[in-house]
Amino acid sequence: MNKPGLAFSLSQVRIVRGVQMLVTLILAVMTVFPLFWMISTAFKQPSDVFSMNLIPEAPTLRNFVYVFTEVNFLRYLFNTLVVSASVTLIALLFHSMSGYALARLRFPGREVIFMTMFSTFLVSLPVIIVPLFILVRTLGMLNSYAGLIIPAIFNAFGIFLLRQYYLSIPRELEEAAVIDGAGYWRIYWSLILPLSRPLLSSLAILFFLTNWNAFLWPLTITSDQELWMVQVGISAFKGQYSASWNYIMAASTIVAAPTLILFLIFQRQIMDSIKTSGLK
Amino acid sequence: MAKSVSNQVSAGLPAATGLTSRQREAIAGYVFVLPDALGLLIFIGIPMMLALALAFFDVDGFGGYRFVGIKNYQRLALDPLFWKSFWVTVTYVVWLVPALYVTGLGLALLVKRTNAFNGMMRSLFFMPQMVSLVVVALVWQVLAVDKIGMIPRLVSALGLGSVSFLGSPELALFAVVFVSVWFLMGFYMLIFLGGLQDIPGEYYEAARIDGAGPLASFWYITLPLLRPTSFFVLIVSMVAAVAGAQTFDLIYVMTRGGPANSTMMTIYYIYQQAFQYNAFGYAGALASILVLALMAITILLFVLTRGGRFNYE
Numbered sequence: 001m002n003k004p005g006l007a008f009s010l011s012q013v014r015i016v017r018g019v020q021m022l023v024t025l026i027l028a029v030m031t032v033f034p035l036f037w038m039i040s041t042a043f044k045q046p047s048d049v050f051s052m053n054l055i056p057e058a059p060t061l062r063n064f065v066y067v068f069t070e071v072n073f074l075r076y077l078f079n080t081l082v083v084s085a086s087v088t089l090i091a092l093l094f095h096s097m098s099g100y101a102l103a104r105l106r107f108p109g110r111e112v113i114f115m116t117m118f119s120t121f122l123v124s125l126p127v128i129i130v131p132l133f134i135l136v137r138t139l140g141m142l143n144s145y146a147g148l149i150i151p152a153i154f155n156a157f158g159i160f161l162l163r164q165y166y167l168s169i170p171r172e173l174e175e176a177a178v179i180d181g182a183g184y185w186r187i188y189w190s191l192i193l194p195l196s197r198p199l200l201s202s203l204a205i206l207f208f209l210t211n212w213n214a215f216l217w218p219l220t221i222t223s224d225q226e227l228w229m230v231q232v233g234i235s236a237f238k239g240q241y242s243a244s245w246n247y248i249m250a251a252s253t254i255v256a257a258p259t260l261i262l263f264l265i266f267q268r269q270i271m272d273s274i275k276t277s278g279l280k
Numbered sequence: 281m282a283k284s285v286s287n288q289v290s291a292g293l294p295a296a297t298g299l300t301s302r303q304r305e306a307i308a309g310y311v312f313v314l315p316d317a318l319g320l321l322i323f324i325g326i327p328m329m330l331a332l333a334l335a336f337f338d339v340d341g342f343g344g345y346r347f348v349g350i351k352n353y354q355r356l357a358l359d360p361l362f363w364k365s366f367w368v369t370v371t372y373v374v375w376l377v378p379a380l381y382v383t384g385l386g387l388a389l390l391v392k393r394t395n396a397f398n399g400m401m402r403s404l405f406f407m408p409q410m411v412s413l414v415v416v417a418l419v420w421q422v423l424a425v426d427k428i429g430m431i432p433r434l435v436s437a438l439g440l441g442s443v444s445f446l447g448s449p450e451l452a453l454f455a456v457v458f459v460s461v462w463f464l465m466g467f468y469m470l471i472f473l474g475g476l477q478d479i480p481g482e483y484y485e486a487a488r489i490d491g492a493g494p495l496a497s498f499w500y501i502t503l504p505l506l507r508p509t510s511f512f513v514l515i516v517s518m519v520a521a522v523a524g525a526q527t528f529d530l531i532y533v534m535t536r537g538g539p540a541n542s543t544m545m546t547i548y549y550i551y552q553q554a555f556q557y558n559a560f561g562y563a564g565a566l567a568s569i570l571v572l573a574l575m576a577i578t579i580l581l582f583v584l585t586r587g588g589r590f591n592y593e
Contacts, residue, residue: 028404038419050428098316107309120324124523126547130554130563131330154319184308213412215529231414252415263410267403275474
C-alpha cells in the first residue's frame with residue numbers, strides 16, 4: 001500500500017503551502033500596488049511626483065485643496081450621488097416588482113415576456129449609444145437629471161437575479177397571506193420585499209457602484225458642466241491639467257475613495273453576489 | 281385540502297369587482313411587470329431596432345434625416361480606418377480573452393481553499409474592479425509616463441532601454457490589454473471560484489486514491505467539470521471586449537485610439553464618427569456590423585457547445 005498522497009511528509013506539505021502563500025501574497029501586493037501609488041502621488045509635492053518612493057517625502061494636502069477650490073468638484077460629487085442613489089432606488093423597486101410577477105404570478109405570456117427581457121442582457125451601451133442618444137434628445141432629456149437617471153435604470157441582470165430568488169420562496173407563505181385577504185400589492189410590499197432584503201442590499205451596492213463609476217452615458221448626454229458626474233469631471237480635468245499628475249491623482253483618489261470604502265465594508269457581500277451571478 | 285380552501289377564499293373575494301381570481305392575478309402580473317417592460321422596450325429595444333434602421337439614413341446635426349439607401353455601407357466597405365478598427369478589435373479579443381481565462385482560473389486555483397488568508401487575498405485581487413476605468417486609465421498613465429514614470433524606469437534599469445508604452449504603435453494595444461487584464465482578472469477569479477466550489481470534493485479524493493497527481497486531477501476532473509463556467513467566461517469576456525462600455529472608457533481616457541490609430545477599436549470609432557463628426561448615419565452602419573458580429577459569435581459558440589449544454593455521454 002504505497003499511496004502517493006502519503007509520500008510527502010508533513011513538513012514538505014507545509015513548505016509547499018508556505019511557498020504558495022508567499023507567491024499569492026506577492027501577486028496580490030503587485031495587484032493593489034497601482035492603487036497605493038495613486039494615493040501616494042495625491043499627497044506628493046509637484047517636484048516629487050516622479051520620485052520612486054511610495055511614502056511621500058513631504059506629504060501635503062495642497063493637491064486636494066486645489067482640486068476642490070479650482071474645479072467644481074463638489075458639484076460633480078453631488079450630481080453623482082443624486083443620480084446613483086436615484087437609479088439604485090428606482091431600479092430596486094421596478095426590478096423586484098417584475099421579478100415578483102415573473103416568478104409568482106400566473107398570467108398569459110409570462111414566459112415570453114421574461115425571455116424577451118432576458119435577451120437584452122447582452123446588449124451593451126456602446127452598441128446602441130447613437131440611437132439611444134437620438135431618442136433621448138427627441139424626448140428632450142439632454143442635459144437633465146432625467147436623462148442621466150431614467151435610461152440607466154433598466155437592465156435585465158437585476159430582474160433575472162430577483163426572479164431566481166423569488167422562485168425559491170415557499171408558496172405556503174403567500175397562501176397564508178391570501179387567506180388573510182391581502183391584495184397582491186400588500187403581499188409584494190409586506191411579505192416578498194422583506195424576505196428578499198439580503199439580495200436587495202447586495203444589488204443596491206452593485207447598482208450604486210456601477211452608476212458611480214459610469215462614464216460613457218454621462219459623457220454623451222451632458223455638455224452642461226453643472227450636470228457633470230465625477231467620472232466626466234476627472235476625464236475633463238485630465239485634459240486641462242495633463243501634466244499635473246499630483247492634481248490628477250488627488251482628483252482620482254477623491255473619486256475612487258467612496259467605492260473603495262464601500263468595498264472594505266461590504267467585501268463579503270459584493271464578492272458573494274458576483275460569485276453566484278455567474279451560475280445559472 | 282389547504283389548496284382548495286385557499287382557492288375558494290380567494291375566488292370569493294373579488295366578487296365585488298366582478299373579476300375572477302385568475303383575471304385579478306393576471307392583471308396584477310401585467311401591472312407589476314409594466315414599468316420594467318416599458319423601460320427596456322424604450323431604452324434598449326427601440327434603440328436596437330433604430331441602430332439597424334439608422335444605417336440607411338444621412339442625419340445632420342439638427343436632426344434632419346435623408347434616406348440614402350446603402351450609401352453608408354458602401355462607404356464602410358472602402359473605409360480603411362473601419363478595417364483598421366476591425367483588426368484592432370480582433371487583436372484585442374484574441375489576446376484578452378485567453379489571458380483572462382488563464383489569469384482568472386489561475387488566481388481561483390491559488391486561493392481556492394477557504395481560510396482567512398485566502399479571503400484577504402481574494403479581496404486584494406478583486407479590488408481594482410471597484411475603481412472606475414477612468415481612474416484606472418489615469419493611474420496607469422502616471423505609472424507609464426515616458427522616461428520618468430515608474431514602469432519605464434524599471435524597464436530601463438533592467439537594461440531594456442527606453443521604452444514608450446503608450447506612445448509607440450507597436451506597444452500601445454498590448455498596454456491596453458495588460459491594464460484590462462489587471463482590471464478584470466479579479467472578477468473572473470470569482471466566477472471561477474463559484475464554479476470550482478460546485479465540484480464535489482469526493483472526485484478529487486477518489487482520484488488521489490487511484491494515484492492521480494495534481495496535474496492529472498486538474499486535467500481530468502477540474503477542466504471538464506468547469507465547462508459551463510468556462511462557456512460563461514468566454515462569452516461574457518468576448519462580448520465585453522468587443523462592445524463593453526469598459527473597453528470604451530479605457531480607450532477614451534488612455535489612448536483616444538492612438539498612437540497612429542493603433543488602439544482604434546470599432547466602438548471608439550463609432551463614437552468618434554457620431555459625436556465628433558456628427559455622422560450619425562455612418563455610425564449606425566458601423567454599429568449594425570458590430571451587432572451582426574456579436575450575434576455571429578454567440579451563435580457560433582452555441583453551436584460549438586451544442587446549445588450551451590454540457591452533458592457528456
